[in-house]
Amino acid sequence: MTQSSLAREGTITPEMRVVAEKESLDPEIIREGVAQGRIVIPKNVGRTFSVEGIGAGLKTKVNANIGTSGVQGALDIELAKLDVAVRAGAHSVMDLSTGRDLMTTRRAILHHSPVMVGAVPLYAVAADLVDAGQGIEAMTASLLLESIEAQCAEGLDYITVHCGVTRQAVARTHGQDRVAGIVSRGGALLAAWMERNNRENPLLEEFDRLLDIAFRFDVTLSLGDGLRPGAVSDATDSAQIQELLVIGELGRRARARGVQVMIEGPGHMPLNQIAGNVMLQKRICDGAPFYVLGPLTTDIAPGYDHITAAIGGAVAAAAGADFLCYVTPAEHLCLPDMDDVHQGVISTLIAAHSGDIAKGVQGAMDRDRALSVCRKELDWEGMFAAALDQDLPRRRWEENRASEGKTCTMCGKLCAMDAHNSLRRGCPS
Ligand SMILES: C[C@H]1O[C@@H](n2cnc3c(N)ncnc32)[C@H](O)[C@@H]1O
Ligand SMILES: Cc1ncc(COP(=O)(O)O)c(N)n1
Ligand code: MET
Ligand code: SF4
Ligand SMILES: [Zn+2]
Incomplete structure (x- = not known):
């Protein structure tokens, strides 16, 4: 059974209760959202961790991508990145490794992660073929599906399938x-396979088999945006929209x-097209739940793309949008x-939280108020x-501490907060 099928039978699962508790919502609201497919709770039946809900009415969640590439990265470093991401507040990590010994890396990340873990199973198949001196065209549909099944059996909570x-x-x-053509790694690999084999996408042709696998382990499918725009001038073009219609x-x-299923979205996109794209995704x-990468609002800031x-x-x-995939500097x-x-995690959490305040997520502003009350005092x-x-503000303040009083070195004795507090309390300063 999956969270989705249980929800539809009217069952409130322990996972739904955890989500309800974390969001300060009634468990019935979570059950209803899962039943209708507006909320997902990614968790493989074989894994145990503190789950998060993703979707309508819930706080916007943040994913951090980690993993080796064929030319850099080692397991201990990737596990340290996992720690850094979780400590910074990531709700999810994706293992996007394409280096060597991918199974060991994936299993170690699954073993150590206290948050949901996603992956793109196609990467492992492609990396193995390249290691064996072959190209992606040598892949077969059954090789891909068998690998997806094996990777789901290892415990992945969600998988990106393009x-x-x-x-x-x-x-x-x-x-x-x-x-910019095709900038998605998975999308480009599949497009090459299809072109060279003169065949349709095996993930589409074998979609029912994919559903059987996902159902068995309750792996949430994240329908990938393999044709997302990789330049702001490509945003909302016919390829992107055609893919959206299919998924x-x-x-x-x-x-x-x-x-359980969520939809992935772009990419690089002018600011004025973003709300329209979210509206289209929700309608279609x-x-x-909508899982977006960025969107990056300009192409000209490499080095600062956590900001774009x-x-x-x-x-x-x-x-x-319900789930933000981080982008790092x-x-x-x-x-x-x-x-x-x-x-990457901090800047994406800032985006998520700013969105939550605007979308009116229950209690979103409480922490802002708490901080502001302390700031005033x-x-x-x-x-x-x-x-x-949790570290940087204290470090900056302490390293630059004003020699006397409670103020900081920005204004010192001309501290506005201090002056206004004295006025309020009626004591001459
Ligand atoms: C789709 C997104 O995934 C990122 N991405 C791809 N592979 C890795 C990796 N090993 N580690 C971190 N991020 C990665 C890309 O930079 C892009 O932002
Ligand atoms: C939100 C998000 N995160 C990760 C990927 C996978 O990357 P790729 O499509 O490049 O294979 C994706 N398509 N979308
Ligand atoms: C073209 S570089 C790899 C990923 C890219 N930043 C994207 O938007 O998808
Ligand atoms: S240029 Fe872009 S697509 Fe190519 S390796 Fe670098 S990040 Fe990946
Ligand atoms: Zn890009």
Whole structure:
């Protein structure tokens, strides 16, 4: 049984109760959301951890991508990144490894992670083929499906499957003067396979088998955006929309089968198109949870793409996106290091929380109020306790501590808060 099928029978599962508790909502609201497919609770039947809900009416969640690449990364470093991500507040990690010995890496991450773990099973198949001196074209549909099954059996809580990369949609990437072509790794691999084998996407052709596997382990399917725009000038083009239509339809098939499903979205996108894209996704995909990468609102800031993504992520979350995939300062440049991971999680949490305030998530502003009350009182410890980053504010303040009084070095004796507090209390300062 899956969370989805149980919800539809009217059962409130322990996982739904945990989510309700974390969100301060009635468990029945969570059950109803899961039953309708507007909320997912990714958790493999074989794993135990403190679950999170993703979807309508819930706090916006944040994922951190980690993992080796074929040319860099080692298991101990990736596990340290997992720690950094979780300590910074990530609700999810994705193992996007494509290096050597992927099973060991994946299993270690699954073993150590106190949060949900996602992956893109196709990467492991592709990496193994490349290791064996072959290309992606040597893959077969059954090799892919068997690997997906094995990886789900290992305990993945959700998997990205780029089922909407159809021949027709790929053809559209050539038609509308796309600048950046296909930037999704999974999307590009599948497009190459399809072209060289003159076949349709195996994830689409074998979708029912995929649903059987997902159902068995209650693995949430994250229908990937293999044709997402990788440049702001490519946003909302016909290839992207065609793929969205396909995965919207597949989402319906998944829900009918009792499989939890979310929809992935872009990418690089001008600020003024973001709310419209969220609206389209919600409408076309029957309110399924929307998992976005960024969106990055400009292409010209490599080195600062945690910022371009946080700007877009805040707008997306405010418009109804449910799950933000982090982008780090390393995006477009190199594999992220531990500091990149930390900065990526914090900037994405800022975007998510800003979105939650705007979308009116229950109690979203409580922590802001708590911090602001302390700020007004010059209660530094209280401020640090309520802060998103638990270390940096204290360090900056202490390193630059004013020599006397409670103020900071910004204004010193001309501290506005101090002056106004004295006025309020009626004592001359
Ligand atoms: C789809 C997203 O995944 C990121 N991405 C791909 N592979 C890795 C990895 N090993 N570690 C961290 N991020 C990764 C890309 O930078 C892009 O932002
Ligand atoms: C939100 C999100 N995160 C990760 C991926 C996988 O990456 P890729 O599509 O490049 O294989 C994705 N498609 N969308
Ligand atoms: C083209 S670089 C890899 C990923 C890219 N940043 C994206 O938006 O999907
Ligand atoms: S340029 Fe770098 S980040 Fe972009 S697709 Fe190629 S390897 Fe990946
Ligand atoms: Zn990009």
